[in-house]
Amino acid sequence: MMADLSRFTWGKGRKKTEPEERGEMKETGTKGNLNSILEEMAEQVDGLLCIAVAGSDGVAISTYVPPGSMLNAELAAVQLASIFRISRTTSDKLKAGELEDNLLTSTAGQILIRPLGEESYLAMVTTRDTPLGIVRLVVKSYASKVEQALGKGN
């Protein structure tokens, strides 16, 4: 399902640049599709530091780091995979049912991790002042598109 978030003013002023404009080669296939979904997500959120799609083993499938962010996406993918796994283990051990998401808040940032099936996850890292509602909405709205791009969707 296509997520229509155009009614939100948040992040509206950000101009989307085509890969060619940034001097990059346009990627094709699943990875190119995934990259363009992450770019679309990035347009909706101000204060974004990173978006990552990765396996539970910490191997990044696709990442997006906006200009100006100093976040190391590969390191983030590895660390967030550990949190993803421990959240799942915790919900299993405490018999709390299926994991829906994990929200980590620190003094300077917030990280939302959402499972994409059993073996991978979608995560968004933002600054602390980004409204949590926007982060949750964007991640929730695009999760199924990302899953489809990974070939997991219905």
Add this chain to the structure above:
Amino acid sequence: MAVEEENKETEETKKRSIGDVVEEVASTTEGLLGVGVMDMEGVPVAVVTPPGSTLNAELAAAQLAVVVRLCSLTADKLKLGDFDENLITTASRYILTKALTPDFYLAMILSKESTTLGMARLVAREHAARVYQALPKFE
């Protein structure tokens, strides 16, 4: 730590033990299945599970200590400041952990049927301040 800076001890809370405060949190929070203050080794300082709750408090304390340590390490490695709180949302529960000091954390497990995400975060923030005030402090 944010909680540390936000709150000043009052005469009223000074007199109350950590156990009393946690008991009060348990009796006044809707949808609560368990609340506790633990150290970073997963050893409970004060834990309350309301009557009827089937939560294994010792298992929760040990498991959530691992979660808190990992979250703290992640915030540090990604240069996102100090760890503040972590919220695991599952099909039926909110599992919330919040740093009180570098050595202790507050954990709350709530039923999703009886509360909302916003309320869970608000309640945790409010209670964290009270629990922090009641924590024994050694100079």
